[in-house]
Amino acid sequence: MNKRIIMDVDTGIDDAIAIMLAVKSGRFNIEGITTVSGNVSLQQATDNTCKIAEFLGANDIPIIRGANQPYLRQPRFEHHVHGSDGIGGALADMRPTKRPYDGFAPDFIIDTVKRHPGEVTLIMTAPLTNLALALRKCPELIEQVDEVIFMGGVVTSFGNVSPMAEYNIFADPEAARIVFQAGFPKLTMVGLDVTRRALLRDEHIASLTNEAIRNYVRESTEIYVNRYEERNGIRACAMHDPLAVAVALDRTIVGTASHFVDVETKSELCDGQTVCDFQNRLQRVANMDVCLDLDEQAFMRLFIDTLNRP
Numbered sequence: 001m002n003k004r005i006i007m008d009v010d011t012g013i014d015d016a017i018a019i020m021l022a023v024k025s026g027r028f029n030i031e032g033i034t035t036v037s038g039n040v041s042l043q044q045a046t047d048n049t050c051k052i053a054e055f056l057g058a059n060d061i062p063i064i065r066g067a068n069q070p071y072l073r074q075p076r077f078e079h080h081v082h083g084s085d086g087i088g089g090a091l092a093d094m095r096p097t098k099r100p101y102d103g104f105a106p107d108f109i110i111d112t113v114k115r116h117p118g119e120v121t122l123i124m125t126a127p128l129t130n131l132a133l134a135l136r137k138c139p140e141l142i143e144q145v146d147e148v149i150f151m152g153g154v155v156t157s158f159g160n161v162s163p164m165a166e167y168n169i170f171a172d173p174e175a176a177r178i179v180f181q182a183g184f185p186k187l188t189m190v191g192l193d194v195t196r197r198a199l200l201r202d203e204h205i206a207s208l209t210n211e212a213i214r215n216y217v218r219e220s221t222e223i224y225v226n227r228y229e230e231r232n233g234i235r236a237c238a239m240h241d242p243l244a245v246a247v248a249l250d251r252t253i254v255g256t257a258s259h260f261v262d263v264e265t266k267s268e269l270c271d272g273q274t275v276c277d278f279q280n281r282l283q284r285v286a287n288m289d290v291c292l293d294l295d296e297q298a299f300m301r302l303f304i305d306t307l308n309r310p
Contacts, residue, residue: 010038010126011048012082018241034105040086042068066105066130070172090220106134124150125241132175147186151244153274154192170272187288199236255293258286
């Protein structure tokens with residue numbers, strides 16, 4: 001039986017490809033895709049998600065709008081990374097007929113999980129605002145979700161939006177703290193520690209056999225590749241969000257360890273930093289599995305094989 005999932009996205013370049021990976025896998029019942037302010041505005045993220053769903057012929061998947069700003073802060077968009085439209089200018093001429101459903105994403109998450117207790121995995125590839133709002137309204141959600149897999153944070157390296165912070169956590173650290181401290185029995189962090197090793201290169205794009213998908217991936221990632229090369233000296237595109245989907249598909253591609261992780265919310269220099277207590281100095285019970293190792297070749301095989309499915 002296919003795994004039931006809800007994807008929560010702020011659809012920029014890698015969120016869009018993560019949606020592609022989930023849809024093309026054929027191994028999920030995608031109950032819905034919820035959108036949130038993050039890389040781009042809520043409206044742009046929702047528009048982009050509708051475009052990608054229609055592009056994939058997945059018009060039956062409900063798309064539901066969520067929070068239009070962080071839990072306590074003002075939005076911070078990443079147009080210099082994802083382009084003015086969030087998906088690198090790809091599908092610029094597309095005028096999708098698909099429209100989002102009525103409703104509010106946190107309520108949709110609550111209602112869906114309650115209808116299928118113990119069966120729904122939440123794959124979060126955006127700031128964690130929607131899930132934090134759902135938890136504030138329904139704390140017992142932690143007992144009814146199967147698992148939460150989120151792309152965010154970094155615990156062994158440097159940040160990508162500040163010296164110490166990864167963007168999704170930095171954009172709404174208060175929401176992240178609510179999620180981290182909620183008590184989910186199965187919470188998995190897919191952070192920059194592993195996503196920086198999930199690198200999509202030109203030869204990988206060339207190996208995609210579906211011409212429409214190959215052209216979309218090449219066009220949408222161009223601005224991202226240029227930015228990554230400028231920062232890191234490597235011509236590639238880090239598949240941050242697709243790796244979170246890949247973990248839901250095949251957990252054996254990552255190596256994890258259970259640790260207590262918290263979020264800095266009041267530091268001038270380290271705001272949004274995810275702090276992992278590797279030596280258990282705080283004497284706190286581990287609250288998540290942290291991805292610390294990645295089989296890069298296995299991930300790329302999974303990624304390419306999945307996007308090449310008919």
